Amino acid sequence: MTVFIASLFLPKTIHFTLPGTPPPGAAAEKKQPGKTVPVEKQQASLFQPPSITPPITPIDDKKHDHLFTNEDGLQVQIPQAEPAPDAFRAPADRSSPTWGGRPDQPMSRANSPPPPSLIEKSRLLQQKAKELGRQGVTQPRSLTRSDSHDGVFANANWKVVNADQGNGGLRNAAEAAAREGKLGDYMWVGTLGMPTDALQGTQQLQDISDRLYTEHDMLTVVCSDKDFDGHYSHFCKQILWPVFHYQIPDNPKSKAYEDHSWKYYVNVNQAFADKIIKNWKRGDVIWVHDYHLLLVPGMVRKKLPDAKIGFFLHVAFPSSEVFRCLAVRKQLLEGMVGANLIGFQIHEYTRHFLQTCSRLLSAEATPDGLQLEDRFVDVINMPIGIDPVSLNQHRQENEVKKWLDIMRERYAGKKLIVARDKLDHVRGVRQKLLSYELFLNANPEWRNNTVLIQVALSTSEKSELDATVSDIVTRVNSSWANLAYQPVVYLKQDIDYAQYLALLTIADALMITSQREGMNLTSHEYLFCQDGNFNEKKHGSLILSEFTGTSSLFGGNELSVNPWDYRACANAIRKALEMGDDEKEQRWTKLYEAVNHHTGSHWFTEFMSRLDIVYDEQHRRDQTSVPRLSMHGLMQQYNRTDRRLFILDFEGTLVSWGPVNKIIPVSPQRTLDVLNDLLLDERNTIYVMSGRRPEELDRLFRRVPNLGLIAENGCFLKDCGSATWTEMADSDQIRSWKESVKPILNYYLERTPGAELEDRRCSLIFHYKSAEDYEAAQRQATDCASHINDACEEQRVHAIPLDGCVLVEPIDWTKTTAAQKIFADLRANMAPDDKHASPVDFLMVIGDGREDEKVFKWANTLGDEGAVQEVVTVSLGNRNTEATATLAQGVSGVLMALQKLASIA
Numbered sequence: 001m002t003v004f005i006a007s008l009f010l011p012k013t014i015h016f017t018l019p020g021t022p023p024p025g026a027a028a029e030k031k032q033p034g035k036t037v038p039v040e041k042q043q044a045s046l047f048q049p050p051s052i053t054p055p056i057t058p059i060d061d062k063k064h065d066h067l068f069t070n071e072d073g074l075q076v077q078i079p080q081a082e083p084a085p086d087a088f089r090a091p092a093d094r095s096s097p098t099w100g101g102r103p104d105q106p107m108s109r110a111n112s113p114p115p116p117s118l119i120e121k122s123r124l125l126q127q128k129a130k131e132l133g134r135q136g137v138t139q140p141r142s143l144t145r146s147d148s149h150d151g152v153f154a155n156a157n158w159k160v161v162n163a164d165q166g167n168g169g170l171r172n173a174a175e176a177a178a179r180e181g182k183l184g185d186y187m188w189v190g191t192l193g194m195p196t197d198a199l200q201g202t203q204q205l206q207d208i209s210d211r212l213y214t215e216h217d218m219l220t221v222v223c224s225d226k227d228f229d230g231h232y233s234h235f236c237k238q239i240l241w242p243v244f245h246y247q248i249p250d251n252p253k254s255k256a257y258e259d260h261s262w263k264y265y266v267n268v269n270q271a272f273a274d275k276i277i278k279n280w281k282r283g284d285v286i287w288v289h290d291y292h293l294l295l296v297p298g299m300v301r302k303k304l305p306d307a308k309i310g311f312f313l314h315v316a317f318p319s320s321e322v323f324r325c326l327a328v329r330k331q332l333l334e335g336m337v338g339a340n341l342i343g344f345q346i347h348e349y350t351r352h353f354l355q356t357c358s359r360l361l362s363a364e365a366t367p368d369g370l371q372l373e374d375r376f377v378d379v380i381n382m383p384i385g386i387d388p389v390s391l392n393q394h395r396q397e398n399e400v401k402k403w404l405d406i407m408r409e410r411y412a413g414k415k416l417i418v419a420r421d422k423l424d425h426v427r428g429v430r431q432k433l434l435s436y437e438l439f440l441n442a443n444p445e446w447r448n449n450t451v452l453i454q455v456a457l458s459t460s461e462k463s464e465l466d467a468t469v470s471d472i473v474t475r476v477n478s479s480w481a482n483l484a485y486q487p488v489v490y491l492k493q494d495i496d497y498a499q500y501l502a503l504l505t506i507a508d509a510l511m512i513t514s515q516r517e518g519m520n521l522t523s524h525e526y527l528f529c530q531d532g533n534f535n536e537k538k539h540g541s542l543i544l545s546e547f548t549g550t551s552s553l554f555g556g557n558e559l560s561v562n563p564w565d566y567r568a569c570a571n572a573i574r575k576a577l578e579m580g581d582d583e584k585e586q587r588w589t590k591l592y593e594a595v596n597h598h599t600g601s602h603w604f605t606e607f608m609s610r611l612d613i614v615y616d617e618q619h620r621r622d623q624t625s626v627p628r629l630s631m632h633g634l635m636q637q638y639n640r641t642d643r644r645l646f647i648l649d650f651e652g653t654l655v656s657w658g659p660v661n662k663i664i665p666v667s668p669q670r671t672l673d674v675l676n677d678l679l680l681d682e683r684n685t686i687y688v689m690s691g692r693r694p695e696e697l698d699r700l701f702r703r704v705p706n707l708g709l710i711a712e713n714g715c716f717l718k719d720c721g722s723a724t725w726t727e728m729a730d731s732d733q734i735r736s737w738k739e740s741v742k743p744i745l746n747y748y749l750e751r752t753p754g755a756e757l758e759d760r761r762c763s764l765i766f767h768y769k770s771a772e773d774y775e776a777a778q779r780q781a782t783d784c785a786s787h788i789n790d791a792c793e794e795q796r797v798h799a800i801p802l803d804g805c806v807l808v809e810p811i812d813w814t815k816t817t818a819a820q821k822i823f824a825d826l827r828a829n830m831a832p833d834d835k836h837a838s839p840v841d842f843l844m845v846i847g848d849g850r851e852d853e854k855v856f857k858w859a860n861t862l863g864d865e866g867a868v869q870e871v872v873t874v875s876l877g878n879r880n881t882e883a884t885a886t887l888a889q890g891v892s893g894v895l896m897a898l899q900k901l902a903s904i905a
């Protein structure tokens with residue numbers, strides 16, 4: 001069994017050695033007046049702003065060269081004896097690639113003009129090439145593409161290197177799971193992250209794909225440069241990325257309505273699907289990742305109906321109000337729901353997705369996922385994390401210690417606020433700088449001793465933003481800098497991993513002001529580095545935007561900020577710097593626990609095992625021996641009877657699911673109409689059963705006169721046509737068990753931030769759906785339920801863990817006891833001269849929950865005993881059921897069936 005991990009970029013890419021250039025890693029040297037500086041010393045550093053950094057040799061990448069000595073083939077020199085082949089790592093959040101802009105990879109043949117950053121890069125490279133030429137170093141080829149240029153690449157030597165683009169968090173998680181022996185055979189599926197038209201049809205490309213397949217377990221997806229450019233630079237980056245991060249499409253600059261690049265998005269997704277389909281064998285698992293590949297699950301499902309497919313969205317999922325602005329919204333959702341299991345980082349995104357699907361696909365949302373016409377799709381939230389084991393190894397490297405020493409000396413006596421972000425609007429670098437400026441303006445005492453080190457990774461967009469941010473940096477520095485002090489160190493380029501780790505270790509605070517972000521793993525890496533093991537500074541503060549997925553894991557122990565509220569951000573900076581050691585330690589300890597609990601490896605293995613479980617469940621459900629409800633049979637049973645009793649569950653049966661403490665999400669008008677239609681026939685009696693309170697049910701069904709109601713799962717009963725409720729439960733007994741149970745619930749409530757207690761007339765509900773740490777809350781909830789069940793058994797009360805809540809209710813009054821009472825009352829009300837043996841000759845019970853199973857059982861027994869002539873019990877749930885029939889189409893199926901019966905004259 002192989003797990004296919006499909007992600008836009010493979011973890012490896014190719015670097016070429018062009019004829020006439022020194023072999024990668026050869027000790028190219030650059031002369032400076034009076035001394036010789038090896039090229040590897042010329043990388044970006046925290047102390048040399050770009051403008052004064054000596055030119056970097058554009059044909060060499062030392063960072064990579066010393067790492068892949070085993071993979072390089074004959075032509076590659078080994079420039080350094082050490083380090084180990086996997087020594088190069090990148091932060092979990094890598095930089096976006098400047099696709100087609102590397103001098104040691106082919107140029108793109110896509111028609112679109114190069115982005116401004118590429119034109120600028122080209123100009124710089126040409127300038128650098130000239131300089132290097134003057135210094136006797138072989139010039140790189142020009143960035144102007146030509147056929148001869150392509151030919152050069154087709155014949156050039158090449159080597160496989162770690163890609164510096166793509167999803168670092170995913171790669172680290174997969175590697176950690178594999179290292180821990182939790183991931184068997186796996187195969188990456190992705191593109192090379194470089195233009196390949198120049199290599200199309202060449203032996204070179206075949207050799208590259210073969211090498212990646214045999215030596216690195218990677219399947220290479222090859223698409224035309226035009227397709228890739230249209231897919232990535234246009235549809236992904238200009239439409240999906242902004243919209244998924246709430247860059248409101250109404251903005252005149254938004255491209256959300258343009259869909260000229262849609263066809264390229266489809267083509268690239270199709271290329272991925274084709275590659276997977278071609279290599280898939282029965283039993284294999286397919287796991288598709290992120291917003292670049294939303295259509296792949298659906299495309300694969302079409303060809304492989306039985307495939308086990310997971311999908312995980314790494315970025316945020318916006319509210320349905322934002323998502324519905326996308327012109328191709330339905331196609332995107334239909335692509336995603338091709339999976340068996342869809343995962344999101346946090347509950348908020350799951351909720352948005354379910355709501356969006358129920359609005360746009362008319363699919364029924366349940367607590368577990370989506371009921372489609374013919375299939376069920378499970379939907380979960382499961383936050384990704386980092387790999388503490390490898391992070392710990394890497395921070396012990398000498399290079400990190402070296403940088404720590406340099407920084408300690410350079411920034412002695414200064415408080416350091418650090419950050420490393422992509423320079424696009426979504427990451428909020430501009431807001432951060434403005435807040436910092438406000439902080440310095442408002443707090444003169446901090447002016448000479450605080451430094452903000454902002455590493456900004458370039459993207460191929462937003463030159464305006466670039467200019468604005470540079471202006472703010474200049475303004476802050478020119479306001480407060482002096483010969484010995486520079487308030488902002490702004491590096492508009494990435495730093496190597498060792499510097500990055502040193503930066504996180506030496507910081508006093510990390511500041512993240514993303515306007516939206518799926519999960520900010522830099523925060524996790526920072527917290528990990530703040531344990532004080534490698535530096536006297538420790539337990540630094542985390543200033544974190546409340547709009548990151550991370551924020552919902554951290555339970556308020558970070559300094560949570562709204563990045564648009566500059567004053568609050570400035571205050572948070574001050575608080576971070578002035579916080580006492582005890583508070584810092586307390587906060588950090590909790591944050592550190594969360595980081596260590598949500599590791600990448602845990603995320604990876606948990607998702608895979610959930611996928612196995614839901615796949616089996618979904619299949620069991622399809623193959624269940626319980627037959628589907630036969631409409632034909634049902635109509636016959638209905639037709640031959642005239643004393644009919646319907647007992648119908650409410651949430652999840654008559655209306656789409658909604659948590660019991662929340663307003664019903666969709667208007668139940670259709671439900672009300674169907675019930676009224678059915679009640680037009682005087683031979684029909686209908687009861688609706690629910691966990692809701694009597695007054696809520698009265699409100700919901702005030703337009704259905706003559707409807708009977710069962711509230712609080714059987715504790716209250718209102719007969720058809722009656723204006724009053726009967727309390728079934730013994731109120732003294734309820735009062736007494738509530739007194740015992742409440743202290744237990746309060747104990748768990750205090751330990752579960754974000755959870756709430758709902759006190760109903762006959763039941764108590766511990767809701768933790770909105771808990772800050774959902775997984776921790778789930779554990780607390782399980783403990784809480786067993787605690788109550790152990791302690792309160794004698795009081796005839798039990799605690800039932802349900803999705804997102806624990807329901808504590810009496811054992812003696814249930815939906816079944818209410819149904820029994822209804823039946824008994826009907827029998828008791830039979831006229832003495834009634835010749836019928838039973839008050840009911842047709843009994844239909846429909847439900848989707850665990851408690852409905854007992855009602856099915858009771859009803860079936862009446863049928864078996866001959867007390868009722870026709871009994872029909874129908875389950876919508878995906879469990880083994882007591883019901884005699886199942887209905888796969890959820891609420892719509894139920895309403896359709898009831899409507900058909902109502903239409904029988």
Ligand SMILES: O=P(O)(O)OC[C@H]1O[C@H](O[C@H]2O[C@H](CO)[C@@H](O)[C@H](O)[C@H]2O)[C@H](O)[C@@H](O)[C@@H]1O
Nearest residue numbers: 093094096167168169314315384517518519521
């Ligand atoms: O810029 P792209 O090539 O389009 O890729 C998008 C981003 O993917 C990765 O980040 C996303 O996944 C992370 C891990 O789950 C998550 O922490 C982050 O919030 C997501 O945005 C990658 O790390 C980023 O560099 C990419 O920009």
